[in-house]
Amino acid sequence: MSTFDLEPLGEDALLLRLGDHIDPAVNRRVHALAARIAAASPPWLRELVPAYASLAVFVDLDLPCPPGIDPITVAMDGLRALVPTPDTAVPVAADDDAPFDIPVCHAPDFAPDLDALAAHAGLSREETIARHCAGDYRVAMVGFAPGFPYLLGLDPALAMPRLATPRTRVPAGSVAIGGAQAGLYPREGPGGWRLLGRTPLAVFDPVRVPPALLVPGRRVRFRAIDAATFARLARAPA
Amino acid sequence: MSIEVLSPGPATTVQDAGRPGLRHLGVASGGALDPWSSALANLLAGNAPGAALLEITLAGPTLRFAVATRVALCGAAIEADADGTPLPSARPIDLPAGSVLRLGRCLGGARAYLAVRGGIALDPVLGSAGTDLRGGFGGVHGRRLQRGDRLPLPPVDDRFDTPSLHVPGWWIDTAVDDRPAGDEAIVRVLPGHDATTPPAALFARTWTVAADSNRQGLRLQGEALAVADARERISEPVVPGTLQLPPDGQPIALLADAQTHGGYPRIGHAIRADWPLLAQLRPGDRVRFTPCTRGAAHDALCRQRQRLHRIALALDAKRTRA
Numbered sequence: 307m308s309t310f311d312l313e314p315l316g317e318d319a320l321l322l323r324l325g326d327h328i329d330p331a332v333n334r335r336v337h338a339l340a341a342r343i344a345a346a347s348p349p350w351l352r353e354l355v356p357a358y359a360s361l362a363v364f365v366d367l368d369l370p371c372p373p374g375i376d377p378i379t380v381a382m383d384g385l386r387a388l389v390p391t392p393d394t395a396v397p398v399a400a401d402d403d404a405p406f407d408i409p410v411c412h413a414p415d416f417a418p419d420l421d422a423l424a425a426h427a428g429l430s431r432e433e434t435i436a437r438h439c440a441g442d443y444r445v446a447m448v449g450f451a452p453g454f455p456y457l458l459g460l461d462p463a464l465a466m467p468r469l470a471t472p473r474t475r476v477p478a479g480s481v482a483i484g485g486a487q488a489g490l491y492p493r494e495g496p497g498g499w500r501l502l503g504r505t506p507l508a509v510f511d512p513v514r515v516p517p518a519l520l521v522p523g524r525r526v527r528f529r530a531i532d533a534a535t536f537a538r539l540a541r542a543p544a
Numbered sequence: 545m546s547i548e549v550l551s552p553g554p555a556t557t558v559q560d561a562g563r564p565g566l567r568h569l570g571v572a573s574g575g576a577l578d579p580w581s582s583a584l585a586n587l588l589a590g591n592a593p594g595a596a597l598l599e600i601t602l603a604g605p606t607l608r609f610a611v612a613t614r615v616a617l618c619g620a621a622i623e624a625d626a627d628g629t630p631l632p633s634a635r636p637i638d639l640p641a642g643s644v645l646r647l648g649r650c651l652g653g654a655r656a657y658l659a660v661r662g663g664i665a666l667d668p669v670l671g672s673a674g675t676d677l678r679g680g681f682g683g684v685h686g687r688r689l690q691r692g693d694r695l696p697l698p699p700v701d702d703r704f705d706t707p708s709l710h711v712p713g714w715w716i717d718t719a720v721d722d723r724p725a726g727d728e729a730i731v732r733v734l735p736g737h738d739a740t741t742p743p744a745a746l747f748a749r750t751w752t753v754a755a756d757s758n759r760q761g762l763r764l765q766g767e768a769l770a771v772a773d774a775r776e777r778i779s780e781p782v783v784p785g786t787l788q789l790p791p792d793g794q795p796i797a798l799l800a801d802a803q804t805h806g807g808y809p810r811i812g813h814a815i816r817a818d819w820p821l822l823a824q825l826r827p828g829d830r831v832r833f834t835p836c837t838r839g840a841a842h843d844a845l846c847r848q849r850q851r852l853h854r855i856a857l858a859l860d861a862k863r864t865r866a
Contacts, residue, residue, distance in 0.1 A: 357781050449570045
């Protein structure tokens with residue numbers, strides 16, 4: 307791809323598309339592109355919303371413009387000048403940022419799908435946990451619910467289709483696998499991913515600053531903890 | 545100083561102008577589904593257009609006001625009385641202390657807005673006092689109103705009091721634009737990423753609003769649509785107004801509480817100036833879509849803002865004379 311797709315997304319956003327499939331390398335470029343645009347801080351920029359292989363750029367519709375020009379056109383021209391060929395022109399940072407550590411307790415009450423996941427992968431329970439904790443993950447995007455991270459980097463052996471019928475109630479903090487993706491539920495709610503443990507961390511708290519621990523592009527690791535540690539961390543202030 | 549909720553109505557929430565700018569964290573834009581009617585109600589009550597107020601869906605709550613205040617109802621026509629005296633919409637109403645305001649069914653439209661002088665004084669969460677039902681925060685504990693809730697009002701303002709109910713003889717024109725109201729709402733649509741087959745099929749059909757619609761989206765029913773390219777898609781950002789097409793061919797018009805990302809084809813985007821029309825559609829109502837350009841969408845939005853500013857100026861002038 308020598309140039310990138312740039313299309314309007316409704317009235318006040320543009321969508322830059324770098325690919326049409328889930329690929330960690332493409333997603334890294336999405337975050338590098340977002341960082342480049344954020345660093346330039348053009349006056350029309352309202353918000354950057356990354357996805358797997360695309361980036362929504364929200365534009366200030368109240369931007370003062372010359373007659374006959376609208377803010378979307380200004381933003382389009384600005385983006386083309388800023389990122390002429392994002393495949394090559396936007397360097398992706400080295401993988402040396404410190405991962406955010408997510409403690410996970412795999413006690414049976416917290417991990418209703420762990421045995422099914424182990425059987426599906428042809429692994430023991432312990433080996434399944436070890437492989438999940440060995441993964442080097444990145445937050446590809448945050449969506450579905452406030453603070454819900456879609457993580458890339460899952461060991462392919464642990465991939466497992468979602469439940470045919472989603473649960474109506476997934477407890478807050480549930481660490482989960484959905485297809486080839488990993489994630490975790492910040493808040494109790496419905497969900498169809500396979501649950502293999504629970505974290506005591508409040509990964510999203512709307513009244514905390516900052517509200518989200520896991521932001522798009524963040525590197526993440528899981529670390530196994532026992533039930534006593536879970537209880538201690540659950541009592542500790544965030 | 546507060547408003548006591550004697551009965552909550554089926555789906556009453558506190559809303560305001562929402563919390564834009566947090567979609568990268570998975571947080572919905574939120575805010576009043578009908579920003580036009582909520583702004584009018586606020587202006588009539590003497591507030592800024594985006595002050596916190598009640599959004600009432602299909603039927604309203606019964607409320608007791610501890611202090612004298614000024615309220616206004618806009619949006620869907622709604623049965624209303626204060627201690628038995630019927631109340632009209634679209635004008636400021638002065639309620640004496642101890643009034644019980646009973647709101648009944650919405651008669652035309654799906655959502656009525658009740659603004660209270662000074663706004664509902666809830667602490668903002670992530671920059672907004674509005675309720676995020678899926679996130680479970682904002683408003684009153686992130687949920688719909690319940691019996692016994694108390695909605696805090698701003699500190700007592702000794703400049704306002706009324707010994708008795710006062711309903712002025714004037715009202716404002718609440719029409720959102722110049723288009724005549726018909727049996728079917730006409731909603732203007734910008735092109736989306738995905739073409740239907742045949743290309744104009746969305747515009748050729750009449751759609752009926754399904755009962756399982758909510759603040760996240762309006763589910764529409766009609767002759768099933770198909771996209772030209774039916775391959776699976778990965779999730780991409782979506783916005784309020786996006787028309788999604790799930791595999792069953794029945795479009796969903798995303799509203800203010802829309803999720804931030806979606807994997808369904810996007811066959812169009814309802815323009816902002818017509819979000820008030822979408823918000824007022826009731827289950828069973830019919831809607832048609834018509835194509836629109838970005839320039840026409842911008843003009844429509846500017847004209848709507850201009851209308852709002854003129855109403856605000858007229859209300860200011862009236863208050864100054866009074």
